[in-house]
Structure formats: C-alpha cells, structure tokens
C-alpha cells in the first residue's frame with residue numbers, strides 16, 4: 451500500500467464496486483481493497499453476472515440518463531472491454547393505449563434523435579417486420595406494439611465484462627478478496643475505520659463504500675452494521691434461457707434486442723453458444739426475512755439451486771415470446787433464474803455519503819438498469835465521494851431524495867414509484883416503466899422442471 455494515498459474498502463465486487471475501483475485506481479490517488487462474500491468471483495449470483503444485459507444507448511425518457519447511457523456505449527466500444535459489447539441494436543416498443551409505455555417510448559425516441567442517433571420509427575407491424583426482412587424468421591404480431599429501432603446499443607456479455615473489469619482492477623494494483631463477507635463496521639463515533647469480516651478478520655480503510663447490490667438492505671440491517679437506509683428493497687426478477695439448434699442460431703443471429711417498454715418483456719439475440727435469454731423488467735418478488743428485510747434467494751441459497759421462478763412469470767415469458775418469435779415459443783426452456791434488483795422508490799440510484807457517518811458511502815439502488823453504465827458509473831460514484839457530484843444527479847441520487855420527494859409531492863409514493871403497488875396491470879414511469887405488483891415469493895408458486903417443457907404450456 452502506498453502511504454500518501456487514501457485507503458478505500460469497497461464492499462461488493464459487482465459493477466458498482468468494480469467500476470468505482472477502476473476510476474479510483476486510474477486517478478492514482480487511492481489504494482483499493484474490494485471484498486466480496488462469494489468464494490468465486492465474479493459471484494455467480496450477483497446481478498451483474500449473467501449471460502448478457504441490454505446496453506440501451508439513450509433509450510430513456512430522462513434526457514440525463516439518455517446521454518449518460520450513450521456515453522457509456524462509447525466506452526463499451528473501447529478495446530479494454532475486450533469485445534464483450536455487441537451492437538445488435540435495440541427495438542423499443544409499447545402497445546397502443548399503454549399510456550406510460552407509449553409516453554416513455556416517445557420521450558426516449560426524442561432523446562435519441564436529440565443526441566444525433568439515426569433511430570428508425572416503427573409505426574406499425576409492417577414497419578417492424580421490414581426490419582427483419584433479411585432474416586427469414588417467422589414473426590408474430592408483436593402484441594400490436596409500435597416504437598422505434600435504435601441501431602446504437604445492443605447487449606454485453608455481462609459476466610465476462612465483470613471478469614474483465616476485475617482483472618483490470620488487479621492489474622492496476624487493486625486487491626480483490628473473494629470469500630470475505632462483511633458483517634460489521636468498525637465505528638468510532640461518526641467515523642468508520644474499517645469493516646469486520648465473517649470469521650473475525652478486520653480490514654481498515656479511510657473510506658468505506660458499500661456496493662452490495664440487492665444484499666445492501668440486509669447488510670445494513672445487520673446488528674454489526676446498523677446503518678439506516680432510505681427505502682430500497684431487494685426484488686427478484688424472472689429470467690429464462692433457451693438453447694437454439696445450430697440452424698436456429700444462424701437464423702436468429704442478427705436479430706436486435708427487443709424490449710417492450712410497457713410490460714417489461716425483453717429478449718436478446720443468441721449468445722455465441724446459441725443461448726437465448728429473455729426476462730421481464732417488472733415489479734418482481736420479495737423474499738422477506740424475519741426482520742422484514744427482503745434478501746436475494748439465489749442459486750447459491752441452499753434449497754434454491756434450481757433457480758426456479760414463479761410459474762406465472764414463466765407463462766408471461768412464453769406469451770411474450772409467442773408475440774415476437776412464435777416458433778421459439780414452441781421450444782422447451784433450458785434454465786430459469788431469479789436475479790435480484792436493489793429497487794429504490796423512483797428507480798433512481800442511491801449514491802451518497804451516509805448522513806450518520808463522515809466516511810461511509812452507499813452506492814446501490816440500481817433498480818434493474820445499472821449494468822449498461824458499467825464503464826462510467828464508477829466515475830459518477832467517485833465524483834460523489836470527492837464531493838463534486840454531477841449537478842444533474844446530485845439531488846436525485848441523494849440519501850434523502852426519496853423521502854424529500856415524497857414529502858414535496860404530498861406524501862404519496864404512488865406519484866413517484868416506478869412500480870405500481872396497487873393496480874396489478876398498470877405500468878408506472880419513474881426512471882423506467884415497470885409493470886405488475888410486487889408479491890412475496892412463495893415456494894408453492896415456483897416452477898417445477900416439467901413446467902419448462904413446451905408441452906406443458908397451452909400454446
């Protein structure tokens with residue numbers, strides 16, 4: 451460790467932690483130690499670790515997020531991300547009459563155009579089908595949706611990108627410790643002098659950054675940590691994967707990401723192994739512990755190794771697939787996974803100093819749309835740490851933002867939420883549009899292996 455540098459302890463080796471570590475190390479002003487509870491890194495059950503994630507360039511209703519996302523794409527194209535980014539284009543759609551979704555798509559379209567992207571308006575089914583004319587694949591009715599095709603953007607091999615990033619952190623002199631579960635903070639009044647690891651070890655630092663993704667609320671509720679948070683909650687989101695034959699792989703290889711910005715259903719083109727992932731960016735499920743705090747239930751949780759998702763979600767995934775690629779909807783699913791967001795009320799991230807301590811920073815609240823910002827989110831987190839936040843985000847990422855906003859708007863969370871809490875079918879627009887109603891995860895609602903078979907779906 452170099453003595454004249456600030457020593458930083460980062461809790462969590464997902465993309466929030468990794469990207470911050472990279473920007474810190476590149477600045478030359480910090481020594482960085484990253485700690486992750488998982489024995490293997492990237493942690494197989496981290497939100498960041500997956501086959502792929504959508505890289506939307508500018509497809510946001512919010513102009514600031516749109517330009518931050520477009521800037522991220524410019525970084526993704528650089529050699530340091532080792533070709534993990536694939537520019538397939540993104541088709542952003544919403545059904546007529548789905549007010550929130552339609553508004554979102556129309557604002558996103560305007561933002562793309564204002565940022566100079568040559569987006570193609572898709573006004574009807576024919577326009578949509580025309581974009582596939584070189585591919586000769588059977589297409590569905592797309593749920594009578596319309597929207598636009600953005601040629602910039604696509605998807606990233608997210609697990610590999612995190613691996614590449616962690617490798618760079620190590621190369622720049624950062625320490626990355628696997629199997630180091632943080633269970634406590636070492637407190638001296640308002641100062642945190644380090645963290646305690648399960649088993650009794652301590653890691654000291656001048657600054658502690660908690661970037662534990664969907665585990666952050668449970669971590670902060672531990673007696674040894676006991677750090678209050680604004681409302682952020684772990685929600686489980688449903689993902690399913692299908693294996694294509696080599697012929698199917700070839701046929702679907704040039705498809706774009708298709709993203710319904712009303713009901714949240716989306717699908718990727720096949721990855722290099724011919725695996726097709728689809729998911730729903732929705733309200734999600736809760737997994738409350740005895741203290742009421744929802745905690746991720748993942749493939750690493752004893753008894754949950756099968757990655758089962760709610761049967762209703764599997765049915766919605768197949769319904770969405772039938773609307774877009776009806777032939778694929780006749781195939782079996784190979785695997786499913788519950789992947790966990792750390793949801794804030796508004797869909798804005800929580801990146802701020804903890805008000806009760808001088809040197810504790812929280813960076814979480816990804817709300818299911820953080821991955822695309824892997825290359826530049828760490829710069830924004832570092833600006834907050836250096837007390838020089840980007841003015842357009844300073845307030846909305848602040849610790850007191852949610853509570854303050856709720857109070858300013860008459861105390862109603864409903865007005866702000868990007869997830870409906872009352873009407874099951876209503877999509878709401880915060881930073882994103884998220885449909886559905888949050889429910890508590892019940893084991894009896896989860897799929898059994900047979901449910902993955904096409905023959906058990908009534909097509």
Ligand SMILES: Cc1cc2nc3c(=O)[nH]c(=O)nc-3n(C[C@H](O)[C@H](O)[C@H](O)COP(=O)(O)OP(=O)(O)OC[C@H]3O[C@@H](n4cnc5c(N)ncnc54)[C@H](O)[C@@H]3O)c2cc1C
Pocket residue numbers: 461462463464465466467485486487488493495496497498499502503504505630631632633661662663664665666669687688689729789790791813814816817818819820821822823
């Ligand atoms: C199903 C799904 C689909 C998504 N799709 C997209 C998408 O298409 N595009 C997009 O931009 N974003 C997407 N996202 C969101 C994106 O994945 C997240 O915003 C991002 O990965 C969050 O990163 P993170 O670092 O906050 O959390 P994580 O990646 O979950 O990392 C947190 C890390 O903290 C560690 N940890 C937890 N507790 C402790 C502890 N006590 N001690 C030490 N370590 C600890 C964990 O092991 C983990 O490695 C999706 C998320 C999910 C779940």
